[in-house]
Amino acid sequence: xxxxxxxxxxxxxxxxxxxxxxxxxxxxxxxxxxxxxxxxxxxxxxxxxxxxxxxxxxxxxxxxxxxxxxxxxxxxxxxxxxxxxxxxxxxxxxxxxxxxxxxxxxxxxxxxxxxxxxxxxxxxxxxxxxxxxxxxxxxxxxxxxxxxxxxxxxxxxxxxxxxxxxxxxxxxxxxxxxxxxxxxxxxxxxxxxxxxxxxxxxxxxxxxxxxxxxxxxxxxxxxxxxxxxxxx
Amino acid sequence: xxxxxxxxxxxxxxxxxxxxxxxxxxxxxxxxxxxxxxxxxxxxxxxxxxxxxxxxxxxxxxxxxxxxxxxxxxxxxxxxxxxxxxxxxxxxxxxxxxxxxxxxxxxxxxxxxxxxxxxxxxxxxxxxxxxxxxxxxxxxxxxxxxxxxxxxxxxxxxxxxxxxxxxxxxxxxxxxxxxxxxxxxxxxxxxxxxxxxxxxxxxxxxxxxxxxxxxxxxxxxxxxxxxxxxxx
Numbered sequence: 001x002x003x004x005x006x007x008x009x010x011x012x013x014x015x016x017x018x019x020x021x022x023x024x025x026x027x028x029x030x031x032x033x034x035x036x037x038x039x040x041x042x043x044x045x046x047x048x049x050x051x052x053x054x055x056x057x058x059x060x061x062x063x064x065x066x067x068x069x070x071x072x073x074x075x076x077x078x079x080x081x082x083x084x085x086x087x088x089x090x091x092x093x094x095x096x097x098x099x100x101x102x103x104x105x106x107x108x109x110x111x112x113x114x115x116x117x118x119x120x121x122x123x124x125x126x127x128x129x130x131x132x133x134x135x136x137x138x139x140x141x142x143x144x145x146x147x148x149x150x151x152x153x154x155x156x157x158x159x160x161x162x163x164x165x166x167x168x169x170x171x172x173x174x175x176x177x178x179x180x181x182x183x184x185x186x187x188x189x190x191x192x193x194x195x196x197x198x199x200x201x202x203x204x205x206x207x208x209x210x211x212x213x214x215x216x217x218x219x220x221x222x223x224x225x226x227x228x229x230x231x232x
Numbered sequence: 233x234x235x236x237x238x239x240x241x242x243x244x245x246x247x248x249x250x251x252x253x254x255x256x257x258x259x260x261x262x263x264x265x266x267x268x269x270x271x272x273x274x275x276x277x278x279x280x281x282x283x284x285x286x287x288x289x290x291x292x293x294x295x296x297x298x299x300x301x302x303x304x305x306x307x308x309x310x311x312x313x314x315x316x317x318x319x320x321x322x323x324x325x326x327x328x329x330x331x332x333x334x335x336x337x338x339x340x341x342x343x344x345x346x347x348x349x350x351x352x353x354x355x356x357x358x359x360x361x362x363x364x365x366x367x368x369x370x371x372x373x374x375x376x377x378x379x380x381x382x383x384x385x386x387x388x389x390x391x392x393x394x395x396x397x398x399x400x401x402x403x404x405x406x407x408x409x410x411x412x413x414x415x416x417x418x419x420x421x422x423x424x425x426x427x428x429x430x431x432x433x434x435x436x437x438x439x440x441x442x443x444x445x446x447x448x449x450x451x452x453x454x455x456x457x458x459x460x461x462x463x464x
Contacts, residue, residue, distance in 0.1 A: 057305060058297050065293030065364070069306040073289060077312060084302040084309075097449060132364070178356070181461060 007194045010203045012195045014141075017210045018073075018148035023217040024155075028225040033156055035163025037230070039104065042141040042164060046096075046103050046226035047115035052220055056082040059131035059139075075188060082181055095174035102171020104137045119223025127216045134209070141193050141206035142213040146186035150179045239426045242435045246373075246422075249442045250380035255449040256387075260457040264283035265388055267395025269462070271336065274396060278335050279327075279347035284452055285328045287356045289315040291363035291371075298368040307420060314413055334403020351455025359448045366441070373425050373438035374445040378418035382411045435464035 022099040023029055031037050051135060057080045064080070067073050085091020100110045109115065131139045160167055197203045225231050255261055263269050264277060289312045297313070299305050318325020332342045341347065359373045385407040392399055429435045457463050 023235065057302065061297030061305070064312070065290050065297060070323070072311065073293070073316050074318060077309070077316075080296070080305065080309065084305050086306060091302070142258055 006169065006198075006200075006203065010194065010197060010206065011190070011227035013195075013203070013207050014144055014147065014210055017207060017214060018145070018215065021211065021214040021218060022145060022148040022152070023221055024148070024152040026218055026221040026225075028221040028230055029094035029152075029156075031230060033163070035159065036067060037104065039164075039166065040232055041228045042167070043103050043105055044224050047099050047110055048101060048117055048120045048220060048224040050096055050128075050226070051112050051113060051116045051120050052217075053083070053093055055128050056092070059128050062128065062131035063136060063139045063143075066131075066134075068136060071200075072136075072192070078223070079185060087216050092174060092178065095177060099171040099174050102168040111152065111216065115227075117227040119226070121218035121222050123216045123223065127213065130209075134207075135183060137193065137196050138205050138209040140189050141197070141209040143189050144210050145213050145217060146182040146192065147190065149182045150184075153179050236432075238430075238432075238435065239263040239279075240334060242429060242438065243422070245435070245439050246376055246379065246442055248441060250377070250445060252444040253443065253450060254380040254384070255453055256380070256384040256447065258303075258453040258457075260451055260462055261384075261388075261455040263462060265391035265395070267391065269396075271396075271398065273460045273462055274399070275335050276347065276456050278332050279337060279342055279366060280341050280349055280352045280452060280456040280459070282328055283345060283348045283352050284356050284449075285315070285325055287360050288324070288424065291360050294360065295361035295368060295371045295375075298366075298371065300368060304368075304424070311417060322408065324406060327409060331403040331406050334400040347459075349455035349459040351458070352452050355448045355451035359445065362444065367437075368440040369425065369428050369434065370437050370444050372421050373429070373441040375421050376418060376425065376442050377445050379422065381414045381418075385411050386416070395444065408457075427440060 019231065029047070032042070059084075060076065060079045064073055064076050069078060074113070076181075081091065083092040099108060102108065127142075130142060134142075155177045157172050160172060161169060175190055193206050197206045249416060260277070264274070269277070290452075292308065292311045292315075296305055296308050299308060313323065315324040317326055329339060329342065332339065337347075357375075362374060389404050389407045392404060425438050431440045
């Protein structure tokens, strides 16, 4: 067995990336959970984030294609189904569209992507391209923002219920479904990263990949905030 | 409705590609079904073809990533599972390894890929890269060799049973399972190509993609034949 110590170190380093730069620290997110956004600003968030939601199964399919074995592909495949759904179990993207409607957007508007800021596109497209081009271990490491997501999603749901009573609570099902899935996904991905990133250069690349992914999420909030006057 | 006529033309053109250059016309395949191969030459075929089998879910994951909607992804996803399998239903790659054993190869030998000819690697890797880089419609069209596969697989199974009694028949389950799946897959892919390739340039690209894929399969037989003295 190599390096339980360095594996524990790696987990600490990955968690430190989240502590430092996961997007719950972004001013836009702070205002969201603080109840400070106008309805149009909430809509800007939901419409911009749709572009990210739509990208998840695409980046996961690229990661799938780059994985080193059918055992790993078998395990990863469910992530795609979690978002794309199946007949009768419509999946995460469908739930996100329900949130869109709950905040007063209509499907045609959201699907047209006309509310998506260029900076959101650049960030999300960069994430898809990362998954397409990078070694699978880095792409899997980049997914580890899911380590940080569940408590943030839980707090976000509570805040939305408390602060934005005009949003139909049924629209929040995406997050409620997502929390346990994100926990499972994060545990799986972290196990792979711990098992495979055994030397310092590989561990550095995994940490860098997670920083990159945090930058993607952060940039989506930057672009969203600028597009709807939050920083005005 | 656009162009029932050109859609029928397109199907004729696609079928003509198979009539002209599907790999059942390759001298190696003719010798295989004619009973003219030595055991080592049969093994060379099975070991080289393993490299192609292994690539199928990878190229399908790239196609999945490039598809334009979650509806299409939902439909395509099963191809990956058909080959990678699930817990308790081991899938096509696993069945191919059973064929390897039935012809007297051991797993370690096959998995090491030491019997894979360089020309086989180049052809298969080109196919994966095609799926990674090309517009999804061309990749889907390239999969239409499955239009031609089922009768060839059925004849191949019958020939192997008749001509190579030393091969355990249980090893042929891959083809028996694959025939109905290939029929379904081909019908689905052909429907998409007919629905989406509506003008002459798009149809030309689909025909070219199918020719490319036939070249891949043909080259695998070329490289295999050269590596085991069939052309000597």
